[in-house]
Amino acid sequence: MAFTIVSQGTFVQPATAINMTIPLPSGADYFVTTNVTQMPLAPATGVVIRGEWYGGGITAVNDGIRWKKTNSTNALLIDTFATATASNGFTYVTTQPQPEAAVVGTAITAANPAVVTMTNTYSEGDVVQLYGTTGMLQIAGMAFTISSVSGSGFTLLGLDASGFAAPATAVTARRISKMMPVEPRFLYVTGITKATQGVVTVSEKHNYVVGQKVEFTIPGSLGMVQLNNYYLPQNVPPVITAVTDYTFTINVNTTSFTTFAFPASTASPTAQLFATVTSAGQSAQFNPITNVQTGYNTQYVPYHSGNFIPFMYLPAGAQSPGGAANDRIVWQAYKMETGTINSPVPS
Amino acid sequence: MTFSTGITGIQNMAPELPLQASEDLLSTPMFNLIHSFGVDLHHAESYVGKTTRMSRFERLSTEGGQLDGSGIDPASEVPVRTDIDATMEIYAKSIVTNEQVVLWENSKTLTKFTALLGQWLREKEDLLMRDLFSSSVSYINATGGLNGDQPSNISLNDVNNIENILLGNDARSMLTSLEATLKFATGGVRDAFIALANTNLSSDLQKVQGVLLKSAYPTQEGIRPEEYCSISRFRFFVSSKAAKTPGISLRGNTVYTIPMYGLEAAAKIDQNNFTAKIGYRPDWVVSSVAQNSQLYAKFAIARAITNQNWISGLNVTTFQPS
Numbered sequence: 113m114a115f116t117i118v119s120q121g122t123f124v125q126p127a128t129a130i131n132m133t134i135p136l137p138s139g140a141d142y143f144v145t146t147n148v149t150q151m152p153l154a155p156a157t158g159v160v161i162r163g164e165w166y167g168g169g170i171t172a173v174n175d176g177i178r179w180k181k182t183n184s185t186n187a188l189l190i191d192t193f194a195t196a197t198a199s200n201g202f203t204y205v206t207t208q209p210q211p212e213a214a215v216v217g218t219a220i221t222a223a224n225p226a227v228v229t230m231t232n233t234y235s236e237g238d239v240v241q242l243y244g245t246t247g248m249l250q251i252a253g254m255a256f257t258i259s260s261v262s263g264s265g266f267t268l269l270g271l272d273a274s275g276f277a278a279p280a281t282a283v284t285a286r287r288i289s290k291m292m293p294v295e296p297r298f299l300y301v302t303g304i305t306k307a308t309q310g311v312v313t314v315s316e317k318h319n320y321v322v323g324q325k326v327e328f329t330i331p332g333s334l335g336m337v338q339l340n341n342y343y344l345p346q347n348v349p350p351v352i353t354a355v356t357d358y359t360f361t362i363n364v365n366t367t368s369f370t371t372f373a374f375p376a377s378t379a380s381p382t383a384q385l386f387a388t389v390t391s392a393g394q395s396a397q398f399n400p401i402t403n404v405q406t407g408y409n410t411q412y413v414p415y416h417s418g419n420f421i422p423f424m425y426l427p428a429g430a431q432s433p434g435g436a437a438n439d440r441i442v443w444q445a446y447k448m449e450t451g452t453i454n455s456p457v458p459s
Numbered sequence: 460m461t462f463s464t465g466i467t468g469i470q471n472m473a474p475e476l477p478l479q480a481s482e483d484l485l486s487t488p489m490f491n492l493i494h495s496f497g498v499d500l501h502h503a504e505s506y507v508g509k510t511t512r513m514s515r516f517e518r519l520s521t522e523g524g525q526l527d528g529s530g531i532d533p534a535s536e537v538p539v540r541t542d543i544d545a546t547m548e549i550y551a552k553s554i555v556t557n558e559q560v561v562l563w564e565n566s567k568t569l570t571k572f573t574a575l576l577g578q579w580l581r582e583k584e585d586l587l588m589r590d591l592f593s594s595s596v597s598y599i600n601a602t603g604g605l606n607g608d609q610p611s612n613i614s615l616n617d618v619n620n621i622e623n624i625l626l627g628n629d630a631r632s633m634l635t636s637l638e639a640t641l642k643f644a645t646g647g648v649r650d651a652f653i654a655l656a657n658t659n660l661s662s663d664l665q666k667v668q669g670v671l672l673k674s675a676y677p678t679q680e681g682i683r684p685e686e687y688c689s690i691s692r693f694r695f696f697v698s699s700k701a702a703k704t705p706g707i708s709l710r711g712n713t714v715y716t717i718p719m720y721g722l723e724a725a726a727k728i729d730q731n732n733f734t735a736k737i738g739y740r741p742d743w744v745v746s747s748v749a750q751n752s753q754l755y756a757k758f759a760i761a762r763a764i765t766n767q768n769w770i771s772g773l774n775v776t777t778f779q780p781s
Contacts (some may be wrong), residue, residue, distance in 0.1 A: 293590030414544035
């Protein structure tokens, strides 16, 4: 037998399709996806019903064989993902992903939330590192989760740029991994309210949880230095009391602190950047009177690897192997029984 | 030009075996293993789950406490415990060797491949610790350099800034422990914190004001080859595999991350009896016709930043763009 299935599985795309990563503990020599939602239909031209990837360097990065149907009929056509501009193909990842090739944009609005104008092929929830942000250099080098992604731009829900003096007139982005090699990781802080319990906004969707302790690093150029390496009166790091996608609340009264604000763009590169926050443990509490346990999360809080490597990266999209919204995808990873696909052991 | 002398030599009668192996193998390249320097080593027991918890009692408040003679007791204080958790993970590598490799081409492959796997064990462990430092620590962008980038190239002001942070947070330096004295010798700054840098930064390190290169240390005895220099209270160790991220500075240059820390800032947790396992599976186990044998190596590791107050560091670029 030439191939053995080493793992298989299925997933359903959410209402807004996202790129998928499939951990492959044994690696793979052949990988196939089947879109079982689209397969019995007669969808529009280019909609993928099956994708194939061959290892050993046979399939180029971001490519693969694409099985699709002709417009509104059941007739099959086969080509490659690289032949269609609206598609992305398979990428087999064997090391922690490095920043991808640079993509140049033309503007970032000084608004809340900030909106980037950039011709791109990114997907909802991707993380990009922005730099060369002319006119908005105070964020040059920061990473952001992007949303409301279209081919012409995306929104930075983690950045309120309405207080900035001017919009950016240029920007360059590199897509990076959503997960750092180790989690929980540090995050960029883009805002902190002055309140009885301060609310912290970060540039990326975070996985911090209630009960997690955090430590801030806030250079003087960003204002609220009272929170820099802040410890509560009893030498306890601040504790998170509530979370949303881009914010979390801490048990620190920031009312009398200096206002958090980005320095002017012209202060870069001499102004110290950035404000960051990182995990400092947790405080698990069990109240035997109320029988309530708070502050423990075995899935996220313990330090652990962020990405399982190697993995197969399946970009979302009707013309890509990851499928579109609500599509059910079945995937299978195969290995050569011995040898590899391009250098099999003679039989 | 060709000519004949009538003599049978190697020019007209080549050796039947045209090459031979030298008696010794050449060295296998190996990078500096620096990312476990100064981290605490803990051990995890078997049969009690894969999450290791390290706990610290935060110190008591020093406010108040005076007795006024009225007989009224001062308020008591509830100690607070901070828990640092880490998940144990197992990594493995194997080499499957066909009998024909040994039969026709190579000798002593078991010995040679075992050495390779041993090197992999230590290199992989080093990179895993590097990833912990690069992912889970807050770094400060250097701004004291003159290359016009954000972050800038490294400068004395930037190093001193990190020193202020560590001293202000009561971090302990390495050489306050006898064990560290033995590990890092006594040259350079005796009472030092540790800094880990990429070898690409070596020329920039040489230019930092007040740098003391290793060659100028008052004593050379016991100095590790990985050490490069001292700046302020930091002793810098370098590796070609130390953390860097290409193309993300203000100007799109490579950003290098330099963890700088004192004692008990980070931890490496070994699983008891699983620190380094190297094994052999004979050909009659691996292959139905007894043609392939297998060597494997595996180890378990968990890692954690145990005190964010005692670790900081710099993001820097190089003076010449890289």
